[in-house]
Amino acid sequence: MTDCLQSLADFQFNESEEKELAAYAKAIGHPARVRLLRILAGRVCLGSDLVGQLGLAQSTVSEHLRILREAGLVHAEVKHPKTCFSLRPEAIQRVQQLLADIDGVFTRSS
């Protein structure tokens, strides 16, 4: 039938993992949020000094942080009126693992 196609019948898709990776990637998929992650990788905790580093309105940065938090990539510890943000490295590592499942075939054979 198809000339360059290997057997497709045996493909097992894992819907929950697909959604998981997609959700992580979607949260990472904005330059401002990548910058937030990179800042938080070096420093353990932050207030809204983050606002100054992004050149965006406070409400916008807060929204980006909310997205990262809801995705599980960032942790927030509230100490009114301040909030300390930190990276959740387990989450990044989980993303790396999910990506490794994709290209594992290639990395192993090269």
Place this chain on the structure above:
Amino acid sequence: MTDCLQSLADFQFNESEEKELAAYAKAIGHPARVRLLRILAGRVCLGSDLVGQLGLAQSTVSEHLRILREAGLVHAEVKHPKTCFSLRPEAIQRVQQLLADIDGVFTRSS
């Protein structure tokens, strides 16, 4: 000033890398596109058998493939009237590297 904040003055941001990772992640950030990547990880080449695997309209799948192609995650070789799609593992590896730059601090010290 801030109680849980390490020095932020020395943070060096790399805008082009931030955009690069964000663009990759944005492309990956949809369950249908994750599934496409996972299918293409095992099989080298495909026609629109992919349509059957996703339960979406042909035009929708074509659109998802375009996004993956433009992000550099997938390669398409046209053999009229068919097109063979394949994963570009270098791209996935590049994403993994960019992620490693983020949590590298943690993985090294744990």
Place this chain on the structure above:
DNA sequence: ATCGTTCATCGTGATTTAACGATTAATGTG
């Protein structure tokens, strides 16, 4: 030359996202 297959593209709605200013809630300080 006509038809069938395969895939990209177009046009269109519905939904989501991004960004902002303004407001509000919650605290510590004068």
Place this chain on the structure above:
DNA sequence: CACATTAATCGTTAAATCACGATGAACGAT
């Protein structure tokens, strides 16, 4: 108590995304 600070939330607008059907282009085969 009044006030300043911090960060979340609200309301709004503009833009992007997702999905679809319909159409179009490019070929091979009849």
